[in-house]
Amino acid sequence: MEKKHIDRRVKQMEAEGVTFHYNVNVGVTLPFATLTDEHDAVLMTGGAEAPRDPGLPDTNLQGVHYAMPYLTQQNKRVGGEDVSKITPILAGGKHVVVIGGGDTASDCVGTAFRQGALSVTQLDIRPMAPEIENKLTVWPYWPTKFRTSSSQAEGAEREFQAATLGLEGRNGRLTGVKCVRVDEKRKPIPGTEFVLQADLCFLAIGFAGSLIEGMIAQSGAAVDKRANVIANERDYRTSVEKVFVAGDMRRGQSLVVWAIREGRQAAHAIDKHLMGETILPV
Numbered sequence: 001m002e003k004k005h006i007d008r009r010v011k012q013m014e015a016e017g018v019t020f021h022y023n024v025n026v027g028v029t030l031p032f033a034t035l036t037d038e039h040d041a042v043l044m045t046g047g048a049e050a051p052r053d054p055g056l057p058d059t060n061l062q063g064v065h066y067a068m069p070y071l072t073q074q075n076k077r078v079g080g081e082d083v084s085k086i087t088p089i090l091a092g093g094k095h096v097v098v099i100g101g102g103d104t105a106s107d108c109v110g111t112a113f114r115q116g117a118l119s120v121t122q123l124d125i126r127p128m129a130p131e132i133e134n135k136l137t138v139w140p141y142w143p144t145k146f147r148t149s150s151s152q153a154e155g156a157e158r159e160f161q162a163a164t165l166g167l168e169g170r171n172g173r174l175t176g177v178k179c180v181r182v183d184e185k186r187k188p189i190p191g192t193e194f195v196l197q198a199d200l201c202f203l204a205i206g207f208a209g210s211l212i213e214g215m216i217a218q219s220g221a222a223v224d225k226r227a228n229v230i231a232n233e234r235d236y237r238t239s240v241e242k243v244f245v246a247g248d249m250r251r252g253q254s255l256v257v258w259a260i261r262e263g264r265q266a267a268h269a270i271d272k273h274l275m276g277e278t279i280l281p282v
């Protein structure tokens with residue numbers, strides 16, 4: 001999203017009375033207790049960006065990266081921010097393999113093309129979905145349909161039912177990604193191994209939950225086994241007095257529409273908690 005839209009919204013919110021504090025990492029550069037000491041309610045909305053570990057050997061090879069450091073640094077670069085202190089990850093003139101089939105993987109595909117990658121191949125462990133959805137599919141199954149994101153449409157090679165066996169390298173640098181075809185139960189099919197040439201590989205197989213270290217750990221709020229902070233959708237209260245949580249940090253990595261909904265509902269719940277009643281819509 002172009003930053004002018006965000007700038008406009010920030011101005012509007014400031015005019016409404018919100019004070020923004022930039023470059024603050026709660027739990028690292030600012031103790032969480034400072035927030036609870038100085039405020040009547042604290043809402044944690046830190047997202048869920050702990051990457052899922054693919055459990056592969058050799059992820060320390062040069063050229064292998066998790067998706068988020070790659071995407072955030074390019075966002076900064078495009079936005080004209082100072083990236084001089086960040087080690088650049090650039091796909092120009094390189095063969096790129098993206099492991100994962102979701103939105104984050106799609107963003108890596110598009111970014112790599114825009115940077116001038118020679119080729120981009122995306123590995124998806126799921127079977128290729130049908131061109132037309134089967135409307136007769138019933139719960140618990142979902143009528144999936146083959147979709148092509150705008151990033152993939154820029155020329156990505158898409159490999160389906162492909163699992164990653166490992167990463168190959170020479171002199172500490174990535175040279176290839178070793179793959180195997182899998183059956184419908186995601187079991188490797190013997191004899192179907194293949195290697196994709198790769199100078200860069202992005203790991204985008206989802207998120208394991210919120211980053212516990214820092215803000216959540218210092219807050220003392222209880223988390224579930226998926227590393228989501230525990231609170232219900234009625235009052236959004238955590239296990240800690242006057243500390244609330246909403247968005248991905250509560251429900252796990254999800255969608256923007258859910259984050260907006262949870263933000264509004266949490267505002268309603270906090271207003272009620274502070275004032276005893278609220279006119280904010282749910």
Ligand SMILES: Cc1cc2nc3c(=O)[nH]c(=O)nc-3n(C[C@H](O)[C@H](O)[C@H](O)COP(=O)(O)OP(=O)(O)OC[C@H]3O[C@@H](n4cnc5c(N)ncnc54)[C@H](O)[C@@H]3O)c2cc1C
Pocket residue numbers: 024025026027028045046047048071103104107214215246247248249253254255256257259
């Ligand atoms: C790469 C990627 C692509 C996606 N694509 C889509 C898509 O196409 N469509 C869609 O609907 N959803 C998409 N999503 C999901 C969507 O972005 C999230 O569901 C949504 O943004 C969650 O909103 P949130 O406010 O809960 O958290 P976030 O939007 O993640 O915001 C959390 C904020 O808190 C800040 N923060 C975290 N910890 C601290 C701390 N300790 N101190 C201070 N600040 C902190 C972070 O810097 C961040 O700004 C995507 C997610 C990712 C990662």
